[in-house]
Amino acid sequence: MIVSTLPACIALSFLGTVLAPANPAPQELEAPKVTFSAPGLGKVWAAVGPTTVPDALPVEAQELSETPFGKPVLVAWSRAMAQVGEPETALEDRVRARLTLCLIAKAQGRDQDAWHHFERLGDGPGAVARALPHLWPGVPFQVNPGPGGRLQLPANVALQPAFHLLPEDEGRAGTGPQSMTWTGGLRVGSEALDLRSTLQPEGLEMDLWNRGAAACNLRVTLPTPRNFEAAYTYSDWEQTEDAQAGISIQLPAQREEPWTLFCRLKPAFEAWPGLPKNRSDWFQDRELRLVLDKDEVPSEDMQALAQALSDRLQIPVGFADSQDPPELRSVTIDMGSGVENSPSEPQRKAPSPRQARVRRLLSSVEEFLLP
Secondary structure, three states: OOOOOOOOOOOOOOEEOOOOOOOOOHHHOOOOEEEEOOOOHHHHHOOOOOOOOOOOOOOOHHHHHHOOOOHHHHHHHHHHHHHHHOOOOOHHHHHHHHHHHHHHHHHOOOHHHHHHHHOOOOOOHHHHHHHHHHHOOOOOOOOOOOHHHOEEEOOOEEEOOOOOOOOOOOOOOOOOOOOEEEEOOEEEOOEEEEEEEEEEOOEEEEEEEEOOOOOEEEEEOOOOOOOEEEEEEEEOOEEOOOHHHOEEEEEOOOOOOOEEEEEEEEEOOOOOOOOOOOOOHHHOOOOEEEEEOOOOOOOHHHHHHHHHHHHHHOOOEEEEEOOOOOOOOOEEEEOOOOOOOOOOOOOOOOOOHHHHHHHHHHHHHHHHHOO
8 A cells, every 4th residue: 555655744636617608719718716725825826916927938948848957957047046046136036036946847847846936936926927837737838828827728738737745844644635726717729627636645636527518638747746656547547558758638528527547656765865954164175076877978968967066056066987986075976877858758757867866966956055
């Protein structure tokens, strides 16, 4: 049973209901009503009104979608980290930098980091209206949300909702399941959809209803919390293969019973070296070395990663061969095997071993440097 291994504090619920006529123009969609049980998220979304215009993407959509670990994204990450960490940064620039970090984290599969940055966007309603649809219900970066977060999505759209996990001190037993709802303002093609998803102790369940008059086609990639992975995935209670690449669904119209997606989770914990909580003498005479495969030449993307880490941590960051002995007073991190980016599989959720290491590394640096 997975019940004993999943944290009791995690539960996610998605809900969307559209009350508009069957075939309205996109501008006729009502503004969505979004609620959260997690502390803080509702206050952030409350800044968005029905006419709030979402901000523009701070990073190119193609780069976020296809090469989230590439040089342009890492350069944008480093620049945004510097702006957020600088006390003299103007409020408008700080919000823009937080939006950048939020969307980069989402693109890289660092869902909890993305929600952390989202919670700090309250001073920028336009940034909130831009960020939320990419986190929940997880629309592609190429989609531009309408005023107030309205979503008129194309047929065959691929949804990748992010997963919000309460901190353990806020998700203690007795608080009840944590949920999010999205009501109204969501249409795929000409069809209105209802969505509901809940994380049970044994796994994640997502129900979909098509309230329109015709079948609706879309693809959904179910989220998984950090340190877990999918064991089995079912679509309308039939087991699916390679679900992390997305589950294709032809959603029948006017079906009373929901189309149910279910993902049973299993632990996938990876030990990771830690950093001290505060800046200290630990940094003196230190350097960080990223360990690559034997005889591997660092790619342009890996060099950009090393430069970004060096700029933010203010220590030398270089590379080491997996066969080299570690040098005295240096810290080494094995970057694993695989490529930094997989443009041929932009929708795939499962990272290569190297992507997983880069995810963890960037997440650790953000936690170390930013509030």
